[in-house]
Each structure stands twice: as structure tokens, then as C-alpha cells.
Amino acid sequence: MEKKLKNRALSYVDGVLTSHCILCGSYIGNEYDSNYFSLIRKKYCTKCLAEQQKKGLAFRKSEYKKNKKKKIKEFRSWIDEQRIVIQKQDDYIKALERKIDDLERSNQR
Numbered sequence: 001m002e003k004k005l006k007n008r009a010l011s012y013v014d015g016v017l018t019s020h021c022i023l024c025g026s027y028i029g030n031e032y033d034s035n036y037f038s039l040i041r042k043k044y045c046t047k048c049l050a051e052q053q054k055k056g057l058a059f060r061k062s063e064y065k066k067n068k069k070k071k072i073k074e075f076r077s078w079i080d081e082q083r084i085v086i087q088k089q090d091d092y093i094k095a096l097e098r099k100i101d102d103l104e105r106s107n108q109r
């Protein structure tokens with residue numbers, strides 16, 4: 001009996017489980033000329049598989065680049081925030097120094 005096949009590459013040709021690339025339709029193998037367990041997992045021919053892997057790699061590369069850009073942006077805005085904090089502390093220190101100067105001057109009188 002012919003079971004319902006999950007893998008779209010697989011079909012029965014004259015009762016023989018046969019695999020064709022789901023992209024270009026080229027013949028991959030059948031249950032007699034190929035390893036059964038490797039055959040039922042295959043979806044692409046060698047050429048299309050290489051192209052799919054290349055696409056996957058390009059996608060991962062672009063995601064990596066995007067994430068890196070985002071991290072740099074976040075880090076830049078964090079630096080800007082720290083700059084403001086430092087500026088405020090600097091202003092506070094200067095104000096304290098002025099107060100000390102005033103106190104010293106009033107002591108000298």
C-alpha cells in the first residue's frame with residue numbers, strides 16, 4: 001500500500017518510491033538505487049541544495065550584520081547618556097569648588 005508522503009520530493013513511480021528535487025524536478029533517486037533513509041530526507045538535488053545553503057548563509061550573514069548595527073547604535077546612545085551624566089557630575093563638582101572657594105575667602109576676612 002502506498003502511504004501518504006510528507007516529503008514533497010517523494011512520490012511513487014510505478015509503485016517504486018522515487019525522489020525528485022522539489023525545486024527543479026530533477027531525479028534524485030529511488031528506493032532501490034539509493035540509501036532509503038537518506039533518500040526519504042532529501043528534498044533537493046545536489047545543485048539546488050548548494051544554492052539553498054548559500055541562500056541560508058547569505059540570510060544569516062545579513063541578520064548578523066543587522067544585529068551588529070543595532071548593537072552599535074545602542075552602544076552609541078548609551079555613550080551619549082553617559083556623557084550627559086558625566087557633564088552633570090562635572091557641573092556639580094565645579095559648583096562645590098566654587099562653594100569651597102567662597103568659604104575660604106570668607107574665612108580669610
Ligand SMILES: [Zn+2]
Pocket residue numbers: 021022023024025026044045046047048049
Ligand atoms: Zn534541483
